[in-house]
Amino acid sequence: MIIIQPSGGLCNRIRVINSAYELAKKRGDKLTVLWLNNAELNCPFESLFAPVTEIKIINIYSNMNFKKILLQLSSQQRFNNTMIENNKKDGVLNEDFFQSLKKRVYISTWEHFYPSSDYRFFKPTRQIQERIDAITSQFGDTCVGVHIRRTDHTWAIESSKTDGFVNAIDKELTQNPKTKFYIATDDINEENYLRDRFPDAIISNQSKTLSRNSIAGMHDALIDLICLSKTNKLFGSYYSSFTDVSADMGQIEKIVIR
Template sequence: MIIIQPSGGLCNRMRVINSGWKLARERKEKLQILWNCNAELNCPFESLFQPVTGFKITSIHSVADPRKLFHQKTAKNYLTNETILAHRNSDGCLDPDYVASLTGKTYIFTWEWFYPSEDYHLFVPTERLQKRIDDITSRFGSSCVGVHIRRTDNQPAIGKSSTDAFIHSMKQELEADPATMFYLATDDMEEEKRLREAFPGRILSNENRCLRRDSVDGMHDALLDLYCLASTRKIIGSFFSSFTDIAADMHHIPKVIAGE
């Protein structure tokens, strides 16, 4: 049996679950997901996505939850971020020989991608959220580019992917196709204001969004941004951001990192 406790934000958790699902299928083992509702993501899985089949997802609200402690104490193998990083091969995945050595119940607590996964079709937004996504993407037209500007606590993104770098990349897109519109997802309203001034009439966004990750509304809006970005033809994204990476990977669309 494989127990996965994905940590971090929305996209970190999605890639961890995808990795665990693929690993469990290949090993023909049962998979259990422990979804911790906490300050990083305070929203149950079922409030974001439709039910999954093939494995069970259980919401917990504390690291002291008895179910979590039971699985940890009864696991033969316990993998953390450090364990995964220490046993990765050149492809970034867990080394096959190390995986083969993991006999018995395995508990994985991580935000790291650790096993090759094919796509993100496991994750289907709830009907209510999908309706909101469809409403926004219906305004994209034939040439919409996604822009993801990560700020707040992501220092690598702030340092590498400056606002000027985003503006430069967006101007290049307009030069190549003057009909281009931009869907903007950002956690900084001042960034949105600046881009609207730089590209009048070109910016689409979920304008009344909540930016609090410790709230259900905030996570609903984060998921909406993710799926809207994934519906564009290309993404201009932030350095060292899983949100940028997953938005591009979901539908295999091209991405460029502002500032690179």
Template sequence: MIIIQPSGGLCNRMRVINSGWRLARERHDQLKVLWNCNAELNCPFESLFQPVKEFKITSIHSVADPRKLFHQKTARHYLTNDEILAHRNADGILDPAYVATLTGKTYIFTWEWFYPSEDYHLFVPTDRLQARIDAMTAKFGSSCVGVHIRRTDNQPAIGKSSTDAFITSMKKELEADPDTMFYLATDDKQEEAALREVFPDRILSNEDRCLRRDSVDGMHDALLDLYCLASTRKIIGSYFSSFTDIAADMHKIPKVIAGE
């Protein structure tokens, strides 16, 4: 059995689960996911996504949960971020020779991508959230570019992907196609106000969104942003952001990183 305890935010957890599912398939093994509802993401999996058959989800609300401690203590192998980083190869995935040693019950607690994953078909939004996504994407028209601006606690993104860098990239898109609209996903409403001044009548967004990751409403709005970004033709994203990366990877759409 493989037990995955994905940590971090929504996109970190999605890519960890994808990695674990691929590893479990190759091992012909069962996959169990311990989904910790905490300040980083305080929303149950089933409130975001449709039920899955490929693995079992168990919600926990504490790192001291007895079910979590049981699996951790009875695992033959226990992998953390440090262990994964120490055994990743040049392609960024766990070295096959190391993977071959992970026999028996394996517990993986990480936010790191560690195994090649094919797509994100495992993650289907609930009917209620899909209806909200559909209502928003219906406004996109034929030429909509996604813009993801990460601020708050992501210092690498703030330093590399400045507001001016986003504006420059967005102006280039308009020069190439004057009909371009932008779907903006950001955790900073001041950034949104600034971009609306520069690009009047060009910005679409979930204006009434909740930005609290420790709330169900906040995570519903985050998922809406993710799937709307993934429905654009291209993404202008933030440096060192899994949210940008996963939004582009979901439907294999091109991305550029503002400031690079």
């Protein structure tokens, strides 16, 4: 059995679960996911996604959860983020490390360790999908996604400047003045600035909650993620899993603004 406790935000967890599922398939094994509700992502799995049957999801609300501790202690091997990072190359677990895995393995990580573009476990709930459909119905023939990461992401702030996004939007509008842009950002000032600059071209989830430490905030994060994936291409932020996963989900062109 593989027991995985994905950590970090929404997209880190999605990639970790996908990796763990690929590992479980490679081993012909079962997968159990410990979904920790905490300040990084304070929302139960089933409040975001439709029910899944191929993997077992256990919501926990503390690292001292009895089930979690029991699964951890009963595992023959336990690996943390650093161990996973040190035993993979090019996003794949080293073969000798894979061969050394015992029958019951517990992993806690935000690292993805097997590439996968299979997002079968991450279909939004009906209520969230209805909100997504209402937004994407405004996209028209051409809509470009714009993901601007701010707040706590130093590399994105330093590398993906606002002027770079403005220049990319300007260039796109020069080529096709009817283009719409779906804006997903964790900084409302960035969105307001782009609305003022391009008043007829901007679409967004205007009623969203930004806090990840709330169910409403995580619903809105998932809406942004899926809406970005439904655009024709994406202007994204440097070193952002949110940019990477949304582009991968939609199999769309990703242009990182630097």
